[in-house]
Amino acid sequence: MTSLGRDKLESTLRKRFFYTPSFEIYGGVSGLFDLGPPGCQLQNNVVQLWREHFIVEEDMLQIDGPMLTPYDVLDASGHVDKFTDWMCRNPKTKDYYRADHLIEQTLKKRLLDKDVDPLDHKRMEDALATIDGFTGSDLVRTMQEYRINDPVTNDVLDAPTPFNLMFQTNIGASGQSKAFLRPETAQGQFLNFNKLLDINQGKIPFASASIGKSFRNEISPRSGLLRAREFLMAEIEHFVDPLDKSHPKFDEVSDEEVPLLSRQLQESDEPHLPVRMAIGEAVKTGKVENETLGYYMARVHQFLLRLGVNKNKFRFRQHMKNEMAHYATDCWDGELLTSYGWIECIGCADRAVFDLTVHSKKTGKSLTVKQKLNTPKERTKLVLEVNKKLFGRKFKQRAKLIESALLSLSQDKLYNKHEELNKNGKLTFQTNGETVEIDQNLVSIEMKTTLQHTREYIPNVIEPSFGLGRIIYCIFDHCFRTRLDDDERTYFSFPLSVAPIKVFITTISNNEKFPSVMSQIVRTKEIYFKVDDSNTSIGKKYARNDELGTPFGITIDFQTLQDETVTLRERDSMRQVRGTVEEVISVIDKMVHDPINEFTWNKSTAGLLQVAVP
Amino acid sequence: MTSLGRDKLESTLRKRFFYTPSFEIYGGVSGLFDLGPPGCQLQNNVVQLWREHFIVEEDMLQIDGPMLTPYDVLDASGHVDKFTDWMCRNPKTKDYYRADHLIEQTLKKRLLDKDVDPLDHKRMEDALATIDGFTGSDLVRTMQEYRINDPVTNDVLDAPTPFNLMFQTNIGASGQSKAFLRPETAQGQFLNFNKLLDINQGKIPFASASIGKSFRNEISPRSGLLRAREFLMAEIEHFVDPLDKSHPKFDEVSDEEVPLLSRQLQESDEPHLPVRMAIGEAVKTGKVENETLGYYMARVHQFLLRLGVNKNKFRFRQHMKNEMAHYATDCWDGELLTSYGWIECIGCADRAVFDLTVHSKKTGKSLTVKQKLNTPKERTKLVLEVNKKLFGRKFKQRAKLIESALLSLSQDKLYNKHEELNKNGKLTFQTNGETVEIDQNLVSIEMKTTLQHTREYIPNVIEPSFGLGRIIYCIFDHCFRTRLDDDERTYFSFPLSVAPIKVFITTISNNEKFPSVMSQIVRTKEIYFKVDDSNTSIGKKYARNDELGTPFGITIDFQTLQDETVTLRERDSMRQVRGTVEEVISVIDKMVHDPINEFTWNKSTAGLLQVAVP
Incomplete structure (x- = not known):
């Protein structure tokens, strides 16, 4: 999508109140957003699907802990020292910029200059390719080397300094108890390891999971919903014996083909295109480090497809050596392509013993598994x-x-x-x-x-971590469509399970006999109907519900009063069929309760009268 | 329940990891709790029931906004000035006490002294009865009058000072943008009023709703889960024409009997017992101010009964004049009786035009409804x-x-x-x-x-506000039971819809043929089974699952291998029946999908073989 398409997407999202900048009547706060009713319902659906796909299906142990987190916990985890971005301050305007973003933005612009020296060109390209792994001093050096100034005023900026991205606060009346808002949901799972192991009857492997808000005090958030200061995450911590990282259900997914952009491919001079490969093959050949990591990558892939993301706009990108935490064994980012480029939405990492070790050291409490040996050693x-x-x-x-x-x-x-x-x-x-x-x-x-x-032994931790807010933005981006014959008519092709409203029901006009027929239908079934009783033309009602991504519409018209039939319209094809209320509801029922997409529109409506649409 | 019962309750909750103090291996932080897997699942169920009962049933507009809230918003709402408790500091130990709690605790103790002067006795009783409405200077005066010292060290305390209960932080890199963690979820709904009205096609009345965490920096939280510093709330803002506060569905609830402890009753010398009254009658006689407020009180009552609270331990207590905000028209707290006394879990208030007015004044943005008049005025x-x-x-x-x-x-x-x-x-x-x-x-x-x-006009706001965390604690309290013949055997009699796990399935012993039968049954139906394959006696398995409040248990035994029958056990009565897997699943199915409790255990299992339990 071009950025024109992006403007149209974002204006549709705001028009239909999928979201809005928070505190807008107070001028807003960048990086904070409210989800309106359709956005909120869509988020509920995504959370519900996540819960079914991971927690229920894998029998995970879900826990829910506070966002307020004491200093010591995040000191041990490394966040106090390392959860930082480097920022540059304009001493005149007092504006702040993120150093890496500023370098990227400036160098990309300079590369477009035709007069640039070929050697400089190469050096700038190299810098851009490796910037994700830059240390603070790399950033300081690069800012100086390219004399990068304020992009708006051209003022000379202060040298970059580190800025911790956690929101800080104090717990209690004394002001002595320093705390942060959590930057992720994982720590609570590590700290509860002994209790989780205990209720799992001491058996390993097992996985825990948490869903909840996390926080990141971005320096100057842009990129809309993708760079939120408060965002919904879902994280899994899978605890496994370091000597045996096989997964009992790996065979069930080993044929799943996933697009892999390995470290090797990224280092090559070839265009960085991912290779599709069965995950079984990837683990066997050592591309992916172990079965459990591979198992989750396959499950992540299945999950994203259920949500309606475009499979050609997804890849697993392996972390480069300099990008990966020193303790990690292997790490793949699930990235989705949007008009902002490739966006990291999911991380799948084998974090080895790091997390349990740091908390155990800091507290002096043992976080281990005791395994009885059949033959003593x-x-x-x-x-x-x-x-x-x-x-x-x-x-x-x-x-x-x-x-x-x-x-x-x-x-x-x-x-x-x-x-x-x-x-x-x-x-x-x-x-x-x-x-x-x-x-x-x-x-x-x-x-x-x-x-x-x-x-x-200290178990190893394999962590699939999901930025649900970012995934939701990518669903918006991937499902946004315009009608072939009219650029101005847009709609969202959300899958049925993701769509905020499944069926809207309306009347062709304001006839006084219609409302009672309508309420009769709504009461017939529990399906989540939404009544559209607005005082506008049927065409405008269809257009509005298309923009809400509602898959089906039922219309009551004059014929309904004679033979109790209604029309059923499908959003993507705009095709319509006519049948009795019972027939139409039975068709919808089938499609709503159809986890494997067996009941397509064509198959489900085959027996009904096809209506010619002008 | 006595406080002995409370100890037993809380130790059972912790043993089964319904909850645990957060950051326990770091020594814990008072007022912060983690929900473990059963607690988390129970919370999911309560949220789901709330959503069905209110959002879906009433077609409310749900929104989800950030917890981070700028200073100006909470300054306008009055929280910066008034969301305070008064605290006393011990200058020697640096400990802090909440002044009102300290007064209550001390006076209650002194009242037990038999030598106390009858006049003093009366004065102390009066102070205790009115303390909820005490201003800061009332608290200062009372502390001095009764010379209340540190209850532990008997040191003289500093005079009470106000302490704002919001957690404070800063947004952005400059440190200039002061913000708080929201103390409630309501403000986001007020700020979005125009957008909500717009997507409701300009029609009024309508209701919005939010579910999410809120924060309160308690001075020295005790009372376990009831005084959390971070807690789950659900709030409804019902926007209504000030000239017409009728509710279109009031007739559907007007016969609902609710226990009302009116202001008048609280002022009388009679024991403060609530009066049961049909809500229709209460509104007609002016006891409850208007239909919409009454409608929600009836719906709240229905909701709580669905959750399994004891109807004799619930009351609506009307706010006294000095307790109620100056702008409010009427306010009733939904209170539940626990071992900690009557606990405010729900507030139902008619807040008139206050909220929309303050934000409109502060921002200069109009937050009104424009109604077209049929006959111009x-x-x-x-x-x-x-x-x-x-x-x-x-x-x-x-x-x-x-x-x-x-x-x-x-x-x-x-x-x-x-x-x-x-x-x-x-x-x-x-x-x-x-x-x-x-x-x-x-x-x-x-x-x-x-x-x-x-x-x-500026619409009025009727606000039902739910402390879901507190309600959950009250469910624990009200559903906790001990077996008649054995004080040490405890269980939770959660309703089926609230119980974290619906059915556990286990085997009578470790026979090698059992596991395949078990997985066959689990795959038969989607019902949320939990396998208990622990290596312990069947009696201990029953006891553990009773403590988890699991309503049903299926056991596979040697007879299963012969005739494919299993036993089904009911938690509360401990009765057992035997039937084929199909029969047993059909019985459970009926009971799980039974919103009106039509299918009792006796009725559903009538056709099955009753097993004599030793």
Whole structure:
């Protein structure tokens, strides 16, 4: 879609109150949006489909936690340090710009200049290709190198500085308890790992899930609904044994073809076109790291198609090495093509042990799985033992403290102390800031073999994460159509399950006998009818309901009064059929309750009278 | 329920992970809670029932807006000034107490003292009865009068000071854009009034609705789930013509009996017991102010009974005059009785024109309904007219500005100017900080009669507001039971539509042939089964699923392998029947899809073999 198409799309969305900028009568706040009734209903439908497709189908453990999150939690997770964008300030106007966006925007414009030196051209293209992996100092350097100024005023900007994107607040009356609004829904799932494992009867693998709002204090949000400061997310944390990342249902999806833009393809000089490949093949050949990650990618693909996204405007793009978090094993972004370019809507990452480890370290609480071993395992390791009597006599009340510090030494350190003891007949070590010297008659360090009856391990986490708000915008973008014969007549071809309203029902004119017939029909069935009793022409009613993406319309006309038949109209083809109320409702019923799209319009209406539309 | 019962209730809720304090491994944050899988599913069910009962049934316009809300909006709504609690600080320990809670707690304790002077006794009782309406200075005075100290340390406390209960943050990079987390979901609905009216084709009455999280920075939250700092709300704003507050569907509910504790009853010396009365009668006799308010009270009552609350533990308590906002016409709180006393869970208020007026004033945007009059109305008023030619000659480029300032004068002011003009032959007035003198040949002010073809008015707002989190806690409280013969065996008697899991399915033992039979049954029907394949006795499985409030259990046993029959167990009666898988599923099906509770257990299982339970 061109940006003209985008303007038309966004004006239709606003005209029909799918959404509106929030607080508009107060001048609005950029990056905040209200969903109006059709947008809200569509969002409900998407959430419901997500819940069915993932939580119910996979028997996931859903939890719902607060958005307010204490400082310590997000410090441990790395968000306090790393959830930042770099921003440049115009010291005169006090406007702020996101450094990476500014560089992209400026270099793209300069590339259009025909007089640009070929060498410079290449350098700018390289910068653009790798900017997603730029560090802060890369950004500072690039801003200087290309002398990038304020794009509006051409003022010289301050050098980029990091800006934490979390909204900060305080909990309680004292103002001492610093907290943030969560940037994602995942942390609550990690923190509850032990409880989740417990209600899953200690069994692994299992998945948890959360649906809810998250927050990101964007520096200067543009791109409409795609860059919201408050947005709906859905996240899955799948906990799995690091030694076995197979998925019990992988066979069910292994034939699913997904479009993969691998790291290798992105590094090549070829055009960056994804390759369609069965996910089974992708895992077998090592393109995708493991079965569980592959399983979710296939399920994500199926989910998006159910929502009505254009399958040719979707790809999984693998993270480049410099883009991926250091702890992650593999990561693929589900991206959708819109008039704003390719938009990251979903992330599928194997995050290994990172999350559980950081929270366990920070709190001192163990977040592990204890697996009973059928055959106990021998383990040989260095063991330090203390002669308690002599130790107590020498260190008195400090004895316990020193002993426990010694017993917590790692195998590496024990090895060094063992060497030291052999060499010097004593060992020295630091605890509580003092140096303690321990004679060889007080301790022994020896290699011993023990039998282990349980295996204790930190599970790995595979995380499919969904930006539902962004996905909804892409549904709008992909389903927006104009009529072949009239550019001004637009409509949304939402799938039946996504459409805010399934059927509108109206009358051909204002005859006084019509309303009672109408209410009779509405009461017949529970299908979510919406009555359109506006005082306007039937053509305008059709046009309005097309813009709302309502798949079907029932019209009551004068013939209805004679033979109780009504017309049923289909949105995309604009074809109409006529039948009794019962027949028409039965047709709609079939199509609404049809998870596998077996009942097409043609098949379902075959027995009814086809109406010629002028 | 005694507080012993409460401990048991809360430990069961935590054991089965209905909820847990958030961030528990970090030490927790009081007033923040996570819902675990059963709690989350129960919450989903309650939200779904609310949506069906209100939004779908009444064709309401749902909107979904951000929690982040700019300062100006909440300044206009009055929350910046008035959404406060008074707190007392212990200057030594730095602990904070809510002044009203502290007074209540202390006086209640002192009343138990047998030596208290009868006059003091009466005064303390009076204070307790009216404390909900106390102003800040009432609280300061009472704290001093009774010399109320820190209940833990007995330290003297600082005098109470107001504390705003909204969480504060900043939007954007500059830190200049002060914002709050919304304390309720209503404001977004008021701000969108014009758009809502527009998509409702300009017709009134109509209702909008929002479901979402709101926030309240409680000073020192106790009372568990009832005093959360972040909580789920659902709010309806019903916009109505102030001259006609009838409700088109009132007749459908007028016989609904609701328990009313009127203002009058609360002021009487009688015990404060509510009176059951048909809502039609209550509106007719003026006990409830109007039909629309009464309609919602009846619908709220129906809703709560569907959720399984005990009808004898519910009342509508009318606000006392000093409790009610100055602009409100009438207000009734829906209160539920729990071990913490009567808890306000729902508010039903007629807020008149307050909300639309304050936002209209602050923004200068009109938020009104324009109604076309069938017969135009005469209206006589003072009209100011300007001699444009002379005016232009005199004021030059300032002419337009001064003219428009004159034309916007209210009728009151015009009257004064009219007098002034008659008396002095000129008028003076202030605009843009300067005093302008206008001679009588430049303007005229005269009484004129005009014909009005439209009526323009600010609609009144009737607001039913639901604390869904609190309602959920009350469901837990009201549905918690212990078995007659064993105090330690507890269960939740949730209604089928509320229960997190409808049916669990399990096997009598670990026979290797059972799992395939089980998966066959699970696949037969879409009913939300939960498999319990834990490695424990059948008795323990029943006990666990009782604690989860699962209404039905299917057990596969050795007879199943012979004749394909299974047992079906009902939670409350613990009765069991046996039938073929098909029969049993058909029984469950009937009961699950039975909105009017027609299919009782006895009726539905009449044809099946009754199993004697030991």
